[in-house]
Amino acid sequence: MAFIDSGRRRIWAEKHGSGPAVLFLHGAGSNAATWWQQLPTFAARHTCITLDLRCFGRSAAPMDEFSHRHFVPDVLAVLDHFGVQRTVVVGQSLGGMVGLRLALQQPDRVAAFVACDSPLGLDHPAILQALERRARTATALTLEQRALGAWFLQRDPERAALYAQINAFNPGTHSVSPADWRAAMDRLLDPADLLPLSALPGLRVPVLWLVGREDPLVPLQAMQDCVAQVPGSELAVVDDCGHSTYFEKPGVFNHLVMDFIARRVSA
Numbered sequence: 001m002a003f004i005d006s007g008r009r010r011i012w013a014e015k016h017g018s019g020p021a022v023l024f025l026h027g028a029g030s031n032a033a034t035w036w037q038q039l040p041t042f043a044a045r046h047t048c049i050t051l052d053l054r055c056f057g058r059s060a061a062p063m064d065e066f067s068h069r070h071f072v073p074d075v076l077a078v079l080d081h082f083g084v085q086r087t088v089v090v091g092q093s094l095g096g097m098v099g100l101r102l103a104l105q106q107p108d109r110v111a112a113f114v115a116c117d118s119p120l121g122l123d124h125p126a127i128l129q130a131l132e133r134r135a136r137t138a139t140a141l142t143l144e145q146r147a148l149g150a151w152f153l154q155r156d157p158e159r160a161a162l163y164a165q166i167n168a169f170n171p172g173t174h175s176v177s178p179a180d181w182r183a184a185m186d187r188l189l190d191p192a193d194l195l196p197l198s199a200l201p202g203l204r205v206p207v208l209w210l211v212g213r214e215d216p217l218v219p220l221q222a223m224q225d226c227v228a229q230v231p232g233s234e235l236a237v238v239d240d241c242g243h244s245t246y247f248e249k250p251g252v253f254n255h256l257v258m259d260f261i262a263r264r265v266s267a
Helices: 032-037 068-081 094-105 125-140 143-147 150-155 157-167 178-188 197-202 220-229 250-264
Strands: 002-006 009-016 021-025 047-051 087-092 110-116 207-212 234-238
Touching (some): 009 032, 009 068, 021 094, 032 047, 047 068, 068 094, 087 094, 110 250, 197 220, 207 220, 207 250, 220 234
Parallel strands (some): 021 047, 021 087, 110 207, 207 234
Antiparallel strands (some): 009 047
16 A cells, blocks of 8 residues: 655545456445455455545546546556566456546556446547436436436435445545536546547457446447447447446456456457
8 A cells, every 4th residue: 555646735545455457446426445355256266456546536636637638647656666577357337437538548467458438538429428317317416316226226225325335535535625626527528538449459458348237427429439449359248237346246247357358468
């Protein structure tokens, strides 16, 4: 566990296990603690790295630094600190947006990319419509209702409550006004910062697109379009899951990702 200097900020990161590296990048409703259901499984075979992205958890920073121009260099600083030259990147939601840009900009550092329930920051009509629709209704929903599937909320209220508690570690829940948080999120979707679908063939690593069938932010059709853009990439759809497959069905998620790594990533 360490604070790592990056661009005048301190980024919190942790390393667990040993073996080929897997980097876990959390979404905007989470932080490094959210991967508690993955670490015991993956750390038995892999060096696992988790971090609080800038402006989340323990990685304190002003909200005007909530930007990909900082996220990607921060991730590289963490990898350099731990001496990791090449890693599988597992990114959920916002983490998938960061992971995609890392894979495109620094392909030599990425052994494979797993996009989990992520809108990817793509200029895709179905994704943008889903995000706009969710923005109009989000104020009437709790965090759990926004991120978790109905099946999970009904059957596992204890873990749903834990999901909300983990998010409560983030400044966006206690130190940043809702308006400022919303503005920061909107900046990530500024048309100038969106990637065209045509950028995806630039991926030169094995890719797994993983999505919950009930995900309100990531339409299945959009992921099917991504598969079509990246020959050889794979799609996994998990039933009875919303926007947080890794949290809702960790056993299924862990199996799918571990199997993908074992099949597609050389030691």
